[in-house]
Amino acid sequence: MTTITFQFGSAQTAFCVRETVPGLETITGGRAAGALIVCDENTRAAAGKIRAGYSAALCVLPPGETAKTWRSVEAILKAASDAGLDRDGFFIGCGGGAVTDLTAFAASVYRRGAALCLVSTTLLGMADASLGGKTGIGLFGVKNLAGTFYPASRVYAPVRELATLPEREWKSGMAEVIKTALLDESGALAGILAEHRAALGSPGAAADGKTAGVMGELVLRAAELKGRIVEKDPLETGSRRLLLNLGHTFGHALEAARGLGTLTHGEAVAWGIARAAELGRAAGITSENRKREITELLASWGYETGFRADPALFFAALAGDKKRKSGRNIFIVPTERSAETLSLDMTLPTERNLIEKIIMGA
Amino acid sequence: MTTITFQFGSAQTAFCVRETVPGLETITGGRAAGALIVCDENTRAAAGKIRAGYSAALCVLPPGETAKTWRSVEAILKAASDAGLDRDGFFIGCGGGAVTDLTAFAASVYRRGAALCLVSTTLLGMADASLGGKTGIGLFGVKNLAGTFYPASRVYAPVRELATLPEREWKSGMAEVIKTALLDESGALAGILAEHRAALGSPGAAADGKTAGVMGELVLRAAELKGRIVEKDPLETGSRRLLLNLGHTFGHALEAARGLGTLTHGEAVAWGIARAAELGRAAGITSENRKREITELLASWGYETGFRADPALFFAALAGDKKRKSGRNIFIVPTERSAETLSLDMTLPTERNLIEKIIMGA
Numbered sequence: 263m264t265t266i267t268f269q270f271g272s273a274q275t276a277f278c279v280r281e282t283v284p285g286l287e288t289i290t291g292g293r294a295a296g297a298l299i300v301c302d303e304n305t306r307a308a309a310g311k312i313r314a315g316y317s318a319a320l321c322v323l324p325p326g327e328t329a330k331t332w333r334s335v336e337a338i339l340k341a342a343s344d345a346g347l348d349r350d351g352f353f354i355g356c357g358g359g360a361v362t363d364l365t366a367f368a369a370s371v372y373r374r375g376a377a378l379c380l381v382s383t384t385l386l387g388m389a390d391a392s393l394g395g396k397t398g399i400g401l402f403g404v405k406n407l408a409g410t411f412y413p414a415s416r417v418y419a420p421v422r423e424l425a426t427l428p429e430r431e432w433k434s435g436m437a438e439v440i441k442t443a444l445l446d447e448s449g450a451l452a453g454i455l456a457e458h459r460a461a462l463g464s465p466g467a468a469a470d471g472k473t474a475g476v477m478g479e480l481v482l483r484a485a486e487l488k489g490r491i492v493e494k495d496p497l498e499t500g501s502r503r504l505l506l507n508l509g510h511t512f513g514h515a516l517e518a519a520r521g522l523g524t525l526t527h528g529e530a531v532a533w534g535i536a537r538a539a540e541l542g543r544a545a546g547i548t549s550e551n552r553k554r555e556i557t558e559l560l561a562s563w564g565y566e567t568g569f570r571a572d573p574a575l576f577f578a579a580l581a582g583d584k585k586r587k588s589g590r591n592i593f594i595v596p597t598e599r600s601a602e603t604l605s606l607d608m609t610l611p612t613e614r615n616l617i618e619k620i621i622m623g624a
Numbered sequence: 625m626t627t628i629t630f631q632f633g634s635a636q637t638a639f640c641v642r643e644t645v646p647g648l649e650t651i652t653g654g655r656a657a658g659a660l661i662v663c664d665e666n667t668r669a670a671a672g673k674i675r676a677g678y679s680a681a682l683c684v685l686p687p688g689e690t691a692k693t694w695r696s697v698e699a700i701l702k703a704a705s706d707a708g709l710d711r712d713g714f715f716i717g718c719g720g721g722a723v724t725d726l727t728a729f730a731a732s733v734y735r736r737g738a739a740l741c742l743v744s745t746t747l748l749g750m751a752d753a754s755l756g757g758k759t760g761i762g763l764f765g766v767k768n769l770a771g772t773f774y775p776a777s778r779v780y781a782p783v784r785e786l787a788t789l790p791e792r793e794w795k796s797g798m799a800e801v802i803k804t805a806l807l808d809e810s811g812a813l814a815g816i817l818a819e820h821r822a823a824l825g826s827p828g829a830a831a832d833g834k835t836a837g838v839m840g841e842l843v844l845r846a847a848e849l850k851g852r853i854v855e856k857d858p859l860e861t862g863s864r865r866l867l868l869n870l871g872h873t874f875g876h877a878l879e880a881a882r883g884l885g886t887l888t889h890g891e892a893v894a895w896g897i898a899r900a901a902e903l904g905r906a907a908g909i910t911s912e913n914r915k916r917e918i919t920e921l922l923a924s925w926g927y928e929t930g931f932r933a934d935p936a937l938f939f940a941a942l943a944g945d946k947k948r949k950s951g952r953n954i955f956i957v958p959t960e961r962s963a964e965t966l967s968l969d970m971t972l973p974t975e976r977n978l979i980e981k982i983i984m985g986a
Binding site: 271272296332336339340343346348349350370371372373374375396397398401402404406407408409410411497498581582584585586587588589 | 633734758764770771860944949950951
């Protein structure tokens with residue numbers, strides 16, 4: 263359907279929205295011989311479409327965020343080594359955010375860097391996780407404690423694959439789309455969401471050609487917005503890329519406090535966006551009107567924003583946040599048409615009490 | 625004594641030749657609070673000099689090349705996480721090539737990239753391993769199968785530390801210096817080696833101020849030559865940086881064929897340089913005169929170049945070589961004043977027989 267190209271530092275990524283999963287010959291540009299396809303138990307069928315007619319090596323991981331471990335990376339590296347992949351070898355990750363993060367991490371360290379393409383099969387992956395080069399695994403209970411920046415040379419978003427996505431996964435991805443829409447000063451993404459609210463309400467509609475087109479447009483706009491922000495700050499050294507973490511400082515800490523895998527990433531992020539709007543309001547950055555608009559938007563898409571977190575666990579998770587710098591946590595709070603960073607020191611009682619009040623919904 | 629600055633892609637490395645080990649305040653530029661020092665059991669004393677007067681976190685690894693495993697990387701990441709290091713945290717690796725490779729790999733993946741300085745305590749490290757950004761660990765019996773390119777922001781070479789280096793380690797490092805001298809078209813490094821042959825014969829002489837100065841000059845010139853080559857090809861995507869592998873395609877395969885840790889890296893490299901000269905001669909690239917000159921140079925520094933390798937194990941190791949591209953092995957062979965690449969296909973009987981003849985010394 264459409265392709266956009268991004269420049270992330272010295273690396274280029276072509277983001278390709280397609281109706282269906284591309285074949286191995288297309289992905290590798292005719293170099294199918296040295297390829298390894300990585301999928302999980304849920305994406306065997308999609309991986310099979312890539313592999314049809316070829317005998318490329320295949321590595322099947324256990325599904326889910328809990329598989330983001332060194333053991334999984336080692337399984338991928340072993341499959342690549344057993345298949346005799348050299349530096350010219352192609353790593354192809356086919357699946358959701360966990361599979362693409364793991365494949366990208368493995369590719370980034372295999373013989374100090376192998377070629378990488380991703381075929382994203384979830385809304386979360388297409389609209390967010392597969393683009394921008396972040397890779398990672400969990401260690402010692404900390405999400406993405408180890409990882410690299412390693413953009414794929416190509417990311418495919420085959421939108422018709424979304425038709426078989428579980429409703430909960432669809433909703434998890436939609437939270438990232440809504441987050442991105444809140445950062446879109448042009449209002450274009452919010453416009454697509456409002457106009458096609460009914461068609462975008464569930465993944466099954468992707469089976470219909472017209473709706474698949476709308477979904478393609480949605481994914482393309484979300485990816486473009488994210489990609490343009492990442493282009494300005496590929497290694498997240500400045501504050502620009504941090505804006506993409508709207509809802510995530512709260513959300514990641516909630517995920518950790520409730521135990522990884524209990525909530526979907528999107529459920530935690532949607533809750534985090536609501537909390538960020540409250541924090542912005544309390545700090546005098548977010549207007550009452552903007553806060554209400556955000557709360558209503560989240561409610562209209564059916565997100566639960568009343569979760570409670572145990573404060574001790576929540577603050578322990580904040581203390582281990584990757585974005586923490588020189589002891590201060592970075593929160594992203596909504597402004598009238600985008601968002602900005604707010605850095606708080608959790609060792610100061612007033613700042614800690616403010617956050618505690620917000621997470622307790624008081 | 626002297627500092628040279630290199631630009632490796634988007635990263636800068638300052639290479640600092642000093643008499644003694646710098647303190648933590650100097651290394652971190654006044655940010656000693658968020659530092660982790662990594663050493664091995666042999667470099668505890670040097671690490672102690674860095675840490676004197678501070679309570680910085682310390683991670684002590686087992687010594688040697690066999691410690692280059694994920695388990696060691698995990699130990700470093702755990703120490704950093706336990707010490708509460710955030711993205712601004714400083715990783716300081718103090719030791720030989722194994723410690724600096726491991727510390728750099730861990731820093732490159734910790735929260736997707738932490739600050740890194742290296743204090744090199746061996747001749748091999750100072751003249752070669754610590755500079756240029758290559759990091760790595762062994763996996764499934766393959767050396768450096770996993771790794772990254774992650775140059776340190778500063779590399780210190782405290783030459784007086786060399787005085788306590790075991791003779792065999794000194795000689796291992798000298799092989800890399802000789803390799804670098806063979807690539808030096810100006811002949812300056814070869815000149816230092818020839819002029820100071822007696823003083824440079826053993827590490828103990830570093831205790832003497834004048835000899836330490838000569839060693840500093842040697843290390844500086846070797847690092848400068850390597851650094852300037854790496855600057856032109858930081859990710860080894862072209863053929864330029866490959867020249868630094870003179871002796872290494874043969875040498876790495878010999879190390880693997882005889883079992884990692886049996887020979888020192890330098891012993892294997894010196895043997896590999898002699899083999900590369902023979903291959904270059906057979907291929908009509910290296911003159912008889914240049915080959916004789918190289919053989920005599922290696923002999924004058926006391927290197928054994930008569931090792932035999934089991935051909936089956938040797939070719940199995942070649943098949944897994946990181947530099948192998950599209951099925952062909954890359955050999956570096958000496959030219960009159962430098963070296964060039966020679967790519968051979970080990971599945972072709974004539975090319976395989978040539979290599980077999982050379983490794984069997986027939």
